[in-house]
Amino acid sequence: TLEPYDVVILGAGAAGLLCAATAGKRGRRVLLLDKADKIGKKILISGGGRCNFTNLHVNPAAYLSQNPHFCKSALARYTPADFLDLMRKHSLSWHEKTLGQLFCDQKAPAIVEMLWAECRDAGVHLRLNTEIQAISRATERFHLQTTQGAFQTTALVIATGGPSIPRMGATDFGIHVAKQFGLKNIPFSPALVPFTFTQTMLDGLFAGLAGVSTPVAVSCGEGYFREDMLFTHRGLSGPAMLQISSYWQKGAAVQIDLLPGRDALSWLQTLQKQRPKAELKTVLADVLPNRLAQRLCETVFPNRPLGQYGDKLLQSIAEQLHAWELTPAGTEGMRTAEVSLGGVDTRELSSKTLEARHVPGLYFIGETVDVTGWLGGYNFQWAWASGWCAGQYV
């Protein structure tokens, strides 16, 4: 039996849920389908279970895309303030952790319950454990074959997210649908992901550093972030490295300023006069974690009493402290990536409605689209904003 719907949304994640509620409130008959056994799985594990659901500093510059302008329209029309209004309506509260990152006081499940309450009140139908077997389009309608029967709809919204964390069932399904309808895409690749290094580096420079964390400024390509860096057993992580991983390409080096905001040369020159007998590793341990200071002086810098450094050597040490270059071997990949770069090429979509330009009725929202945010609530805000905008038009 073909049940007719106005809107069928594939994927009951962040974008799909908000889109469903928005369309339902406009009186559309909405069906939300998901292959998982529950809704909003990535919301539930986000932000360590507290869901960093948005960021006060949301702006287009915090998003990566082949077309950096594409996200502007949706982000301007559905803002963090709009999501906060929704939270207030459901008596949820939040706190800012750092850098504008807002976390839910009642934790991640409360966000999922809120979104579901909105969907339920708007009359949205939900079917879980539903695999999509085939999609076809005829007479201005989409026909879906699924493991739970057949459905037809005027508008089809693809909100199946990206392929990061495959063990949660994440896939690149959205790209396959795009291809089926002749839309271009940018292949997915892991972002917000820890770096790995060669065994030689791990046994050499990085030996004994796992667990050490220090504030840095890191840059690579167009990316620049001032956050904490963490040494791990396999390489580098921490917010600074996760952020810069989105800008990194294989073979490139990342440049690390170990003493951001300080003038290392004048600092070392002053100390050289005041404490000529103090060793470099001792003074570095005042401004860097002790283990890192030791390791740098065992492997990167010759360790001596400060009085014994010539001007040139001191200058080169200062330069390296501000621009330490490391070349990662790779990343941990989709297994641990928080999001994925790439997705449906934005040139194929209307930035206002998220509808495919040449396939009327077909919409793509959320992570499936080639818009990827920084760490810190930006990705959920894109999911909410794109979901809401499509929900206005479907």
Ligand code: FAD
């Ligand atoms: P999703 O939320 O991933 O939803 C996609 C849905 O589609 C899922 O329910 C899935 O089951 C379903 N689906 C997939 N394939 C199919 C298919 N073939 N058929 C039917 N259904 C399908 N972002 C932040 O902003 N703040 C955070 O704190 C944060 N923490 C994160 C922590 C982790 C560990 C991870 C992995 C991600 C985190 N993110 C965070 C990123 C954020 O979760 C995603 O950007 C966001 O969920 C994307 O929303 P979406 O609706 O596009 O996709």
